Amino acid sequence: MPEPARAMAVAEAGDATVEPVERTMVEAIRLALGRAMAEDERVLLFGEDVGRNGGVFRATEGLQARFGAARVRDTPLSEAMLVGLAVGLAAQDMRPVAEIQFAGFGYAALDQLANHASRMRNRTRGRIACPMVLRMPYGGGIRAPEHHSESPEALFAHLPGLRVVVPSSPARAYGLLLAAIADPDPVVFLEPKRLYRASKEPVADDGRALPLDRCSTLREGRDVTLVSWGASLVETLAAADRLADEGFEAEVLDVATLKPLDLDAIVASVARSGRCVIVHEAKRSVGVGAEIAAGLAEQALDRLLAPIERVTGWDTIVPFPRLEDHDLPSTPRIVDAARRTLDHV
């Protein structure tokens, strides 16, 4: 059985002496990949155009030159294969990190995720595990062609055995990706591509992993809880600013790991505020927001002061770029939803 302890131990120990540098999310991801490869020779990267070209978003730029073409591999154009390849590598105690260029092309690999990656450990009763990471740029907002702006996280979150992780900032991308690579189970790592170069923040290459399966509180407040993940947190935090202008304190939670879901943290916040708005780009019906709302109904119904609101992509096909802003959760939509919860009597 693969032994995950080594990489994890290094990652958790960290290196406190490294100075933080202002970095974009895509730089932070590249940094984490390089760090993981340097620390564990079992880690290898592969996908379409990840090698010489450094990835279509340049997340793997320079890594082939640094680690060689054997460990940073360009694959044939073959999404299902590269996830299946990762299953075989992981069965041999390697630590594959596969990239699918856009999450919309990950549908082709659902069979490998659902039938193999997610269940190899269970169906062999632990004899063979699947410590792999599938990285996919996801979400809308960059005016990309059709099929390039999908938010399919709920499809992956529905599958037992997988973890689904979404970073929301450069520092969180660095720490969560290190944690995902060190994790002994398969992780679908969805990178909000709208955030790749949207802003910088200090990121230290200290090798320190952030905990998976945990929400984090980005902003504290007692009047209403805003719950989101990934790129939608930009609009959600902006909504919190607007609400502050109106005299309301919004607490903002970054869910970060969508499966398994840290419902306790969300319940604790909503128990204090009594009001909850869930924000996600993904389609509404049977989305992760519905899971959160159901969990709140089960565990915090008597603390709710207003119906739970959801601000999501509509149940339409993701619009082509000219109309995509009508689909993406906007700050005004979030503020309106929050006001409805605050106005409820």
Next chain:
Amino acid sequence: MRRVVARFEIPYRQLLAADGRLVDGSAPVEHPAAALRTRLHAMLRARLFDARAVALQRAGQLGTYASALGQEAVAVGVAAAMADDDVLVPSFREHGAQLWRGVRMRELFLYWGGDERGCDYEGPREDLPVCIPVGSQAPHAAGVALAFQLRGEARAAVCLLGDGATSKGDFYEALNVAGVWRLPVVYVVTNNAWAISVPRRAQSAAETLAQKAIAAGVPGEQVDGNDVLAVEQVVREALARAREGNGPTLVEALTYRLADHTTSDDARRYRDESEIAAHRAEDPIERLRRHLETTGALAADELAAFEAACREEVEREARAYLATPPQPAASIFDSVYARWPEALEAQRIACVARAAPDA
């Protein structure tokens, strides 16, 4: 201007004729007589296991089961060609190969009896478990082979698939990448003529399935899949090429599924008894037995003695399977993740509480 830019040939290999004699032009069999008997025994052992599994299913003591009756030469020939530290990536009708490699009968019974522990092989720890979604194991074999290549190990992966699997994208995608990277992997298609009710000719217009390798830049060969010695020879050569860094091979082994697709199937709905009868004459076990008898390498009572010992093993293993208590309810949570997530702990508690004797 018009010219031919590519041509291909698909060789076909056979050593033993149906009557057990060497086919014309074949070199003498290299194996010593004892090794030939080992292969005969392995095929017989697989068949007796198979028959017991079907009987257990008919008695309501096993779940749906996929018989490999008549296909034993492919599984045994492949396994006999492999080194112990190679890795087998099987489909779901390959217990002849799995038994050869040390998977226990009780494990296979457990698997088909609906118990995950049947995939936790005590013997070949690195072999992948049975794969049910057809052809989806093909890229796993490429991944295993890539691990060998990266670590510089002289090992190879062997992937067993059926004829139906060659219509799937997984098969093409895996063969393609294996060709590009010259991975140490051998794909063996057990062409048993039927994919449930769909005959080979309705599966593909290609003249052979072996030629599907050509498009991937991989050598493709056909072999008589009822000739265990030919299967072993072809696969042994392919494995040698793989281990020497000369890349993958696709082998198409031609055999016949004498049984229904599974115990849930009734092949009389879609194929004629006369067709089956014709193929019974090609029985791989009979063929090797006749060869050994012709060459004087099999004593008259030896096979009967081995069969008796085998039946004893099968019964002992069946009893061990039937005496194995089910796993506790909590076990459905224990191996989903390395550690069941705290965030989902309430589900586990609810299930275990309900499963308690007094709940």
